[in-house]
Amino acid sequence: MNAALLGAALLVLLVTFTAARVRRLFAPVPPTVHLDGTAARCVDEAAAEGRLTVVPQRPGTAPATCPPGAGTALRLEVVAPDTARRAAALAVTGDRRDGLPVLRVAAWDVPDAIAAVLLHLRDRTGLRPVVHFDWPQRRPSVHWLQFLCFGTGQVALLTRHLLREVEPDPRLRPAVHVG
Secondary structure, eight states: OHHHHHHHHHHHHHHHHHHHHHHHHTOOOOSEEEEOHHHHHHHHHHHTTTOOEEEEOOTTSOOOOOOTTOOSEEEEEEEOOSSSSOOSEEEEEEEEETTEEEEEEEOSOHHHHHHHHHHHHHHHHSSOOEEEEOOOSSOHHHHHHHHHHHSOOOHHHHHHHHHHHHOOOTTTSOEEEEO
């Protein structure tokens, strides 16, 4: 009897977590992004080179590796906000660390925030942004379990999915590279 009850409780938890993660796949991209003055200058300087490369990185870590030939890459950090509510607009702040431009945004949903910022950069500059994610060193099955159980991971995949949903034309859609 206890084993059956435990199994049922685990099944309910698994179904609940899975449903929440599947629902997250179809979450809309926040409609508006606002750049502060420093962020706008960083974007304009990077766009002046004729290409726009974005490299997401975890807040507080060493600068992410920039792909060769990418020019001035904008580092993008997504941090958890102080509030539990989903924001209707994302406020992006700019900074320079170690001489590198860093954009910082507060959002609970990292893929949504990255997709929204990429689309905003495309609309602002007229350039097709290219985002470069690091390739995870663990097995893919570990990442899927982490995503299903804790809601973390799979950022590149979800960002690409959201961009495909919002922008159906591949020529206009920001490019996502994992490597």
